[in-house]
Amino acid sequence: MRFEGTENYVATPDLMLAVNAAIRLQRPLLIKGEPGTGKTMLAEEVAQSLGLPLVQWHIKSTTKAQQGLYEYDAVSRLRDSQLGDDRVKDIDHYIVRGVLWQAFEAETQTVVLIDEIDKADVEFPNDLLRELDRMEFHVYETRKTVQARHRPIVFITSNNEKELPDAFLRRCFFHYIKFPDHETMQRIVDVHFPGIREALLKEALDVFFGLRNIPGLKKKPSTSELIDWLKLLVAEDIPPEVLRSHDNKVVVPPLVGALLKNEQDVHLFERLAMMARQNR
Numbered sequence: 001m002r003f004e005g006t007e008n009y010v011a012t013p014d015l016m017l018a019v020n021a022a023i024r025l026q027r028p029l030l031i032k033g034e035p036g037t038g039k040t041m042l043a044e045e046v047a048q049s050l051g052l053p054l055v056q057w058h059i060k061s062t063t064k065a066q067q068g069l070y071e072y073d074a075v076s077r078l079r080d081s082q083l084g085d086d087r088v089k090d091i092d093h094y095i096v097r098g099v100l101w102q103a104f105e106a107e108t109q110t111v112v113l114i115d116e117i118d119k120a121d122v123e124f125p126n127d128l129l130r131e132l133d134r135m136e137f138h139v140y141e142t143r144k145t146v147q148a149r150h151r152p153i154v155f156i157t158s159n160n161e162k163e164l165p166d167a168f169l170r171r172c173f174f175h176y177i178k179f180p181d182h183e184t185m186q187r188i189v190d191v192h193f194p195g196i197r198e199a200l201l202k203e204a205l206d207v208f209f210g211l212r213n214i215p216g217l218k219k220k221p222s223t224s225e226l227i228d229w230l231k232l233l234v235a236e237d238i239p240p241e242v243l244r245s246h247d248n249k250v251v252v253p254p255l256v257g258a259l260l261k262n263e264q265d266v267h268l269f270e271r272l273a274m275m276a277r278q279n280r
Helices: 013-025 039-050 065-069 074-082 099-105 129-134 166-170 182-192 198-212 223-235 240-244 263-278
Strands: 029-033 054-058 070-072 095-097 111-115 136-139 144-147 153-158 173-177
Touching: 013 029, 013 039, 013 173, 029 039, 039 054, 039 111, 039 153, 054 099, 065 070, 065 099, 095 099, 099 111, 099 136, 099 144, 129 136, 182 198, 182 223, 198 223, 198 240
Parallel strands: 029 153, 029 173, 054 111, 111 153
Antiparallel strands: 070 095, 136 144
């Protein structure tokens, strides 16, 4: 069982090596990288490539680790007991199975995505150490232990908003997705826009990487934002030369709002562009 990329996802050799290493070691693959570099999509494409079902757990700031295992709906049980419902005798009716429970009980091996783990409370990763390590957990209300039938392939993504505990990191195989270089980015664009004009793509990539290289930018444009921008350029049939206009009235490229997402960065780019034209 090896991942070698897909038609819809351009995986670099080091990324494919990391995925296959995590599968061989049977450890979660912790993926970090800039937002928009395809961390979430990686799990989806690996599942598709290997022909395995995907179970996704998208983490929020309020998410608790227990929710990934199960939740006991005590309120519903109390309500049913007041109504005289016979189901209250069976506590299983009030156990809501979480993502990990679903993956553990699946008939075949699954791919589990724990997305943006750094959004949760700092104790969240530690609360999952035993479950991810031993692939089992105890249901206290029913006094049963749930064990994984097949050890799932676990992907964990992080945007580096919080530091993860050392004990958690020791149990993971780590890979940082580097931002694509010019050549890799062109391959990524070719997947989304196979018939795009070469002249337009060349100018767009020059503008895109030029924006990313601006010192002091609060938020550098990401791969997903480049794809959105190109989609708009193609839809509006923007000619390539407009992206490199010498008209002093044109301060920024058209539709640049797809790339720059705050006014400080727009103003910074406007000033730099104007200074460059004045120095010609």
